[in-house]
Amino acid sequence: MTCRRGALIVLEGVDKAGKTTQCNKLVQALQDSGRQTEMMKFPERTTKIGQLINSYLENKSNLEDHTVHLLFSANRWELVPLMKEKLEQGINLVVDRYAFSGVAFTSAKPGFSLDWCMNPDMGLPKPDLVMFLQLSPTEAAQRGQFGTERYETTVFQKAVQQKFELLMKDPSVKWQVIDAARNIEDVHADIKNHSVDAINAAENEPIGELWK
Numbered sequence: 001m002t003c004r005r006g007a008l009i010v011l012e013g014v015d016k017a018g019k020t021t022q023c024n025k026l027v028q029a030l031q032d033s034g035r036q037t038e039m040m041k042f043p044e045r046t047t048k049i050g051q052l053i054n055s056y057l058e059n060k061s062n063l064e065d066h067t068v069h070l071l072f073s074a075n076r077w078e079l080v081p082l083m084k085e086k087l088e089q090g091i092n093l094v095v096d097r098y099a100f101s102g103v104a105f106t107s108a109k110p111g112f113s114l115d116w117c118m119n120p121d122m123g124l125p126k127p128d129l130v131m132f133l134q135l136s137p138t139e140a141a142q143r144g145q146f147g148t149e150r151y152e153t154t155v156f157q158k159a160v161q162q163k164f165e166l167l168m169k170d171p172s173v174k175w176q177v178i179d180a181a182r183n184i185e186d187v188h189a190d191i192k193n194h195s196v197d198a199i200n201a202a203e204n205e206p207i208g209e210l211w212k
């Protein structure tokens with residue numbers, strides 16, 4: 001019997017929406033139900049490219065805006081062989097941020113078109129499901145202060161949210177908006193249901209190519 005492939009499931013959203021908490025809970029729930037599942041996150045800060053990105057995000061170094069955009073993309077591409085290997089082995093991947101964050105964050109800077117930002121990520125493994133954890137800036141503010149990393153300001157996060165809204169209009173990507181203002185368990189139940197459907201649908205489909 002040929003092995004069914006795993007599904008590529010991405011969680012996106014603005015800061016404070018609970019992405020990381022929900023990724024962890026989803027991985028645990030899928031594993032508990034007997035499905036092989038692993039978590040990944042972007043940027044993956046442990047590689048050489050990831051270390052450059054980490055130092056930039058922590059404001060320890062400055063990088064030119066186009067350059068850092070391409071580094072974020074390269075950081076995804078360097079993990080593509082590993083991602084494909086896992087998916088082909090039947091392992092589901094739950095990914096905290098992907099190319100959509102890449103495009104939303106850079107295109108929120110002045111002088112960057114959506115098209116230019118999308119180009120380097122064209123052809124990445126296409127997610128079988130992208131869940132966008134929706135939280136208004138007011139609700140986000142009620143969850144406490146932003147951290148001290150680059151991009152963690154209300155003004156910039158609002159611009160990022162608008163770019164995500166543009167990206168969500170693209171019907172070639174399977175988007176699902178999740179109301180993240182509810183309690184953790186309700187949000188989790190919703191995310192788990194959508195993920196199980198995506199896993200079942202992906203089993204017999206080849207891995208797609210993003211934005212191609």
Ligand code: FDM
Pocket residue numbers: 042043057072073097098099101102103105106150151152
């Ligand atoms: N980010 C993340 C980008 O600007 N481009 C990207 O391609 C990706 C994946 O990096 F501010 C930004 C988004 C966020 C920061 O923070 C990563 P977390 O807390 O590690 O998700």
